[in-house]
Amino acid sequence: MRSHWLGLLCVWGIGCGSGKGSDAGSEGDASPAGEDSASPDDTGAAPQPLLDGKYVVGFSVGPVAGLVVPLQVEIQMSLSDDGQRTMDTFILRASDGADQVSEDLATVTMIPVDSGGGFSVDIPMFTLPGEFSPTSNPVDIDSVMTGEVRSSDFFCGEVSGSIVSFEMDLDGSTFAGSPWRDRILGAPTACEETQLEDLARVTDCPALEHGRNTGVVSGELEREVELILPEGHDPASATPLLIALHGIGSTIDAMVEGTELREHASAGGFIVAAPGALDRGGTAAWDPVGAPGVNEDIVLIDDLITCVTEQHGVDPDRVYVTGMSLGGLMTGTLLSTRSDVFAAAAPFSGGFMTAPSADTLPIPTLVSWGGSEDTYYGQDFDYLAGQMLDVLSQRGHGVIACNHGQGHSLDPDFWPWALGFLAAHTRGEMDLAFSSPLPDLFPDFCQVQ
Numbered sequence: 008m009r010s011h012w013l014g015l016l017c018v019w020g021i022g023c024g025s026g027k028g029s030d031a032g033s034e035g036d037a038s039p040a041g042e043d044s045a046s047p048d049d050t051g052a053a054p055q056p057l058l059d060g061k062y063v064v065g066f067s068v069g070p071v072a073g074l075v076v077p078l079q080v081e082i083q084m085s086l087s088d089d090g091q092r093t094m095d096t097f098i099l100r101a102s103d104g105a106d107q108v109s110e111d112l113a114t115v116t117m118i119p120v121d122s123g124g125g126f127s128v129d130i131p132m133f134t135l136p137g138e139f140s141p142t143s144n145p146v147d148i149d150s151v152m153t154g155e156v157r158s159s160d161f162f163c164g165e166v167s168g169s170i171v172s173f174e175m176d177l178d179g180s181t182f183a184g185s186p187w188r189d190r191i192l193g194a195p196t197a198c199e200e201t202q203l204e205d206l207a208r209v210t211d212c213p214a215l216e217h218g219r220n221t222g223v224v225s226g227e228l229e230r231e232v233e234l235i236l237p238e239g240h241d242p243a244s245a246t247p248l249l250i251a252l253h254g255i256g257s258t259i260d261a262m263v264e265g266t267e268l269r270e271h272a273s274a275g276g277f278i279v280a281a282p283g284a285l286d287r288g289g290t291a292a293w294d295p296v297g298a299p300g301v302n303e304d305i306v307l308i309d310d311l312i313t314c315v316t317e318q319h320g321v322d323p324d325r326v327y328v329t330g331m332s333l334g335g336l337m338t339g340t341l342l343s344t345r346s347d348v349f350a351a352a353a354p355f356s357g358g359f360m361t362a363p364s365a366d367t368l369p370i371p372t373l374v375s376w377g378g379s380e381d382t383y384y385g386q387d388f389d390y391l392a393g394q395m396l397d398v399l400s401q402r403g404h405g406v407i408a409c410n411h412g413q414g415h416s417l418d419p420d421f422w423p424w425a426l427g428f429l430a431a432h433t434r435g436e437m438d439l440a441f442s443s444p445l446p447d448l449f450p451d452f453c454q455v456q
Contacts, residue, residue: 055092056124056159058082061187063102065194066166069179070288072203073297074141077104077194080184084120092156094118097128101139104194109136124156132171137387141296141360142336143394144386147171152182154198161185163198169288172385173255176288205300212314215280219259226306228285233259235269235279236319245322247430248315250308250341251281254332255292255384259283262331271422275430277327278319280311284333293337295360299344304337312348324434329353329425331417332383336360339395346370351432353425355417356381358391363402371405371439373428374456375421380414388415396456405439406456407449424449 061081068074081098096116101109112133120126132149140146149171154164163183169176183195206226213223217236222229240246249272253262259281263269272279284291285303299305308328315321328349330338335357342352343361346368353373376392392410399406407428411421427448431440443455 055086055090056156057084057086057092058094058156058159058162059084062162062184063104063187063190063194064182064184065196067181067196068170069166069177069181070175070290070292071294071296072301072303073294075194075196076135076139076141077102077190079108079187090122092120094120094126094128099130099133101135102190103139104190107139109139120156124162126154126156128152137390142386143358143391146173147385150177154182157198161195163195173288173290173292174384175290175292178288203298203301206303206306208306209310209313212310212317215311215314215318225310226303228303230285230307231259231283232311233263233279233281234315234319235263235272235277235281237273237276237278240278240319242318242320244320245325246320247277247325247327248312248321249277249279249426249429250311250326250328251279252293252328252330252334252337253281253284253291254330254334255284256290257332257334258291262334266331266417266422267419268422271419271426275426277426277430278315278321280315282307282311293333293340295333295336295340305341305344308341308345309348325350325430326434327351327353327429327432329355329429330357331355332357332388332415335388336391342370342372343367348434350434350436351429353429354395355421355425356383356388356392356415358388358395359398363398367402369399369402369404369437370434371428371432371437372399373407373409373425374399375409375411375425377414377416378410378412380412383415400456405437407439407441407445407453408456409450409453411450411452424453 061079064078064080066076066078079100079102082094083096084094086092097118098111099113100111113130115128118126118128129151135146137144150166150168152166154162156162166177166180166182181197183197185195215234217234220232220234223232251262251268263281284293293304294302312326326349328338328341335354338352338354338357339359340361343363349370351371355375374392374396376388379389381388396408445453
């Protein structure tokens with residue numbers, strides 16, 4: 008995941024020598040490995056390790072498996088005559104995991120460290136700058152880091168609090184720190200690093216019926232899925248399938264009923280599979296950053312495609328994906344990681360949190376968003392859409408850009424042209440099916456990129 012994070016930053020021009028951020032981490036590395044900063048006392052007792060200098064810290068965000076936010080922490084620690092250790096200063100900065108570092112985000116002073124090395128840092132709410140954020144937008148975080156000093160080269164523990172911007176609890180989050188000079192090795196993330204095991208794909212499909220399906224087991228988790236079959240559907244026919252993903256804190260009903268997708272998709276002859284996101288830290292949310300092998304949401308979508316195809320006669324060359332808001336960001340992740348499966352994609356107010364790789368096929372993409380007023384949870388989707396358009400164009404994707412100017416919304420009137428775009432493309436045919444000027448199917452605010 009750490010290599011993914013750095014690779015994503017490089018694709019977006021953040022870090023990798025881009026010149027953004029300061030060079031605050033270039034001097035004052037932590038003490039050399041194996042050397043404690045404290046000296047034995049007069050009794051000859053073993054010295055208590057002291058932290059002194061800059062450290063690279065991996066903040067593993069518990070609600071989103073595999074998401075690691077790199078930080079720089081600068082600590083000055085002292086030992087009193089009576090043996091009391093104190094972190095005199097604890098300075099937190101954002102980092103790209105390499106050389107770029109932000110200005111100070113928070114400073115905490117006079118933090119006691121107990122005889123076992125335990126400490127608790129109550130960090131004032133800070134804003135992770137957009138250039139160092141996984142969402143490429145500022146994110147407010149309110150957190151407490153509770154951990155222990157294990158040596159002058161290592162400390163670790165748990166993070167509590169919340170990602171204020173997303174109303175997401177941080178339960179299950181961890182951190183760990185090692186000397187800044189060792190950052191090329193990657194940031195540690197926990198006291199005991201664990202290796203996530205790949206999740207098995209479905210081998211025995213559960214029955215998926217028209218309507219709401221509950222208790223659908225995928226990746227050892229029970230999920231909920233709305234399946235919409237066109238009126239008079241014949242399982243012996245080869246029918247297009249649309250995966251539809253709702254936004255953060257939203258629901259299947261909001262995506263299917265609130266946008267009138269049911270009616271429009273049925274009229275267009277699409278099967279629709281609309282799954283529900285997991286509760287992540289108290290908020291219904293997709294995981295747009297976890298690696299495909301361990302990402303419960305990618306595994307679910309793989310399983311849905313397998314099982315709906317097996318049971319309802321899907322045309323494997325006409326499988327599509329769309330989503331709104333975080334569902335649009337998850338659409339970008341599927342475009343990056345499953346381009347061999349989908350014939351085309353249509354994110355609404357989306358973007359990339361997982362960048363395309365060298366293996367990503369340039370499938371046709373319809374990018375729709377609501378202009379300068381398209382913000383939600385403090386995130387600038389106008390910026391994210393522009394970023395997505397740049398990446399897609401540079402990689403040779405056929406792209407239509409639709410700035411509808413209606414803010415963070417998905418109007419039911421958008422479906423005829425969005426579904427028309429998808430239906431015009433077949434897997435394996437990478438060329439855009441439309442050219443300028445666009446046919447009357449599309450509104451005037453849509454343009455070939």
